[in-house]
Every structure is written in structure tokens, then in C-alpha cells.
Amino acid sequence: MKWSEICIHTTNEAIEPISNILHETGASGLVIEDPLDLEKERDTFFGEVYELDPEEYPEEGVYVKAYLPVNSFLGETVEEIKQAINNLIIYDIDIGKNDITLSEINEEEWATAWKKYYKPVKISEKITIIPTWEEYTPADSDEVIIEMDPGMAFGTGTHPTTVLSIQALENYLQEGDKVIDVGSGSGVLSIASVLLGATEAHAFDLDDVAVKSTKLNAKLNKLEHKITARQNNLLNHVDIKADVIVSNILAEIIVRFIGDAWNNLAEEGLFITSGIIQNKKQMVLDQMQEHGFEIIEVNEMEEWVSLIAKKAGN
Structure with a gap:
């Protein structure tokens, strides 16, 4: 099966409501790329747990990524996600740049890539x-x-x-x-x-x-x-x-x-x-x-x- 990675460039404030929107539309494999993670002193209180590539992170804001199956409903699902995110403005939630991009990913990458973000x-x-x-x-x-x-x-x-x-x-x-x-x-x-x-x-x-x-x-x-x-x-x-x-x-x-x-x-x-x-x-x-x-x-x-x-x- 082919999968499409949806990437939303947004703010920290919008992470949780956007994550909820993605869950409700059936998206899988949620990943949050926050540049603040690159600055944390992981070798003190938290321990050295991440191997992060700065080039994968935005200069400001955050990336929220998830995976959608490539099928005949993909276009409709993406439009539904976009509309739901735009509606967050009604609730005084800052959605930032709100740039949304899609890229294709194979099933093996989909199943394993997100796990690199999670360590003890x-x-x-x-x-x-x-x-x-x-x-x-x-x-x-x-x-x-x-x-x-x-x-x-x-x-x-x-x-x-x-x-x-x-x-x-x-x-x-x-x-x-x-x-x-x-x-x-x-x-x-x-x-x-x-x-x-x-x-x-x-x-x-x-x-x-x-x-x-x-x-x-x-x-x-x-x-x-x-x-x-x-x-x-x-x-x-x-x-x-x-x-x-x-x-x-x-x-x-x-x-x-x-x-x-x-x-x-x-x-x-x-x-x-x-x-x-x-x-x-x-x-x-x-x-x-x-x-x-x-x-x-x-x-x-x-x-x-x-x-x-x-x-x-x-």
C-alpha cells in the first residue's frame, strides 16, 4: 500500500487541536518536529535520548506530520483536514503559517520512520x-x-x-x-x-x-x-x-x-x-x-x- 505524508507547518499552541483533527480523519503515525527539541540539554535531567537532524526541523513554528492511505478519498480527506484547521481560528487558536504539504512514502518507511523519535x-x-x-x-x-x-x-x-x-x-x-x-x-x-x-x-x-x-x-x-x-x-x-x-x-x-x-x-x-x-x-x-x-x-x-x-x- 502507498501512503501520503501530510505535513502541517503550524504553532505549538495548535499542536493538540491539529493532532485531534488528524486522529478524527483516520490519519496514522503522528510525528511532531519542534525545533525547541534541538536546544534541550538532553544529557542532564532528561538523558541523551534523541538523534535529531536539524535539517528536518522548521526555523520557527513546528511541523505536525501524519500518514494517510493513498486512495480515491485522499483529496477529500486532505480538504477536510484543511477546513478543520482553518476553523480553529474561530476558537482564537493561532495556527501560524498553516502551510500544508503532501509527499508519498512507501509502507516500510511509514511503519518505522516515526519510531526514531521515541527513546527512553x-x-x-x-x-x-x-x-x-x-x-x-x-x-x-x-x-x-x-x-x-x-x-x-x-x-x-x-x-x-x-x-x-x-x-x-x-x-x-x-x-x-x-x-x-x-x-x-x-x-x-x-x-x-x-x-x-x-x-x-x-x-x-x-x-x-x-x-x-x-x-x-x-x-x-x-x-x-x-x-x-x-x-x-x-x-x-x-x-x-x-x-x-x-x-x-x-x-x-x-x-x-x-x-x-x-x-x-x-x-x-x-x-x-x-x-x-x-x-x-x-x-x-x-x-x-x-x-x-x-x-x-x-x-x-x-x-x-x-x-x-x-x-x-x-
Whole structure:
């Protein structure tokens, strides 16, 4: 089978909504080429994990790439993707240059090329994430290993928003906590929660592919008995008293379920959010405080922001 690589030159802010658009149109093998990755000190905190070619990266913005089967519907699919991306402007999302190109790629390249971007990476004091195809020996006995199979739809959990989320979980989650993961994607935050001491994690995602991915990765890490994943629109009709709610999704979506997060948290429970671009930080802060949350910490990595908020007692 022949495949077409679609490459979208866009902004960091638009990565997640464009990724979602690509998933919904059946694209596979999502790859994000961000020039900031070339500047990271990989030989310190994160470890030296990437072999990147600067010539493959844009001078500014990012490339989001995915793969589409070459068939009679290809033209229609590409037009659908273009229209959906253009519509992001309505939601005040900066799509940058929005240059979209197509190139043909053979099946062997499609199946293996994207894997070069994913290597074992230490993302916090305790946690290292490894893709299933990589061999890895823990550096010490306290290291917590998460094994991930991103399939052809999700990353392995090394994006700054995921790193911020896991670092917050590591710092605040208590042994025996019950966790809700909203917008679970690959399930990495649910897995991290249980490995850090949560007794159970409830993972929700509107995308059925994400639900299947969460279940697969929970099983890979032998945690399927502690992680429940199901399809759901945010926290609609969810009635679970959790000690921690964690969500790594867009700021525009976070503000839509802050009230439901409050209702599903136990007293003194924590709401950990990430996926927030710098210019949307104040919007989320204002909405959280309006609902009664006490902001206890704000963390930043590159242009991304994570908020840790507490359901303050009456």
C-alpha cells in the first residue's frame, strides 16, 4: 500500500487541536518536529535520548506530520483536514503559517520512520518512560518505569505538558489516592498515578482510539486491574469522589468542566491541569478561582503552563 505524508507547518499552541483533527480523519503515525527539541540539554535531567537532524526541523513554528492511505478519498480527506484547521481560528487558536504539504512514502518507511523519535526518557525524579521496542536498564532501584506503546496515534509521554503533569503527580499524589484522568490519550497519566501510589485511576476520553490505547498501555504495565478506561465527554454524568483529577488538554476545554471537576473532588482534593499555552493561563486561573479553587502552584516549561489547584474547604 502507498501512503501520503501530510505535513502541517503550524504553532505549538495548535499542536493538540491539529493532532485531534488528524486522529478524527483516520490519519496514522503522528510525528511532531519542534525545533525547541534541538536546544534541550538532553544529557542532564532528561538523558541523551534523541538523534535529531536539524535539517528536518522548521526555523520557527513546528511541523505536525501524519500518514494517510493513498486512495480515491485522499483529496477529500486532505480538504477536510484543511477546513478543520482553518476553523480553529474561530476558537482564537493561532495556527501560524498553516502551510500544508503532501509527499508519498512507501509502507516500510511509514511503519518505522516515526519510531526514531521515541527513546527512553527520564521525565521526573522517579519516572522514566520507555517505548515497548527499546531495551532499557533502570539506573537505580527507585526508578519507576512506564512502558508505552503509542501505536500510530499517540506519543510516548515526553511532551512538556505531559512532563509537567507527571511532575505534579509525583509531588502531590498521596499513597492510597483515587484519581480521575480527563482526556487520557495514551493513558500515561493514569499509569503514572497508580505507579506513584494511587489505588485506582478512572480514565475518560471522548476518542474511542484513546480508550483502547489506555487499556493497552495499562495492560502492558500490568495495571489493568487498577485502571478503568471508558469513552466519555469530559466529566459529563460522572459521579466519582476523587482525591486528584488530572487533565492534560487544551485550556479552552479545561474551562468547560471546572465545575464538574469541583463536584467530583473530595474536600481538599487537587485539580492538576496542563496543556495550557502561556497566553491562555490567566483565563484558566480566573475560571478556577471563580469556582472556588485555591491555586497552590503554577509551573512552566517552554511555553506551556501547569496549574495545581485545591478544592478549598468551606
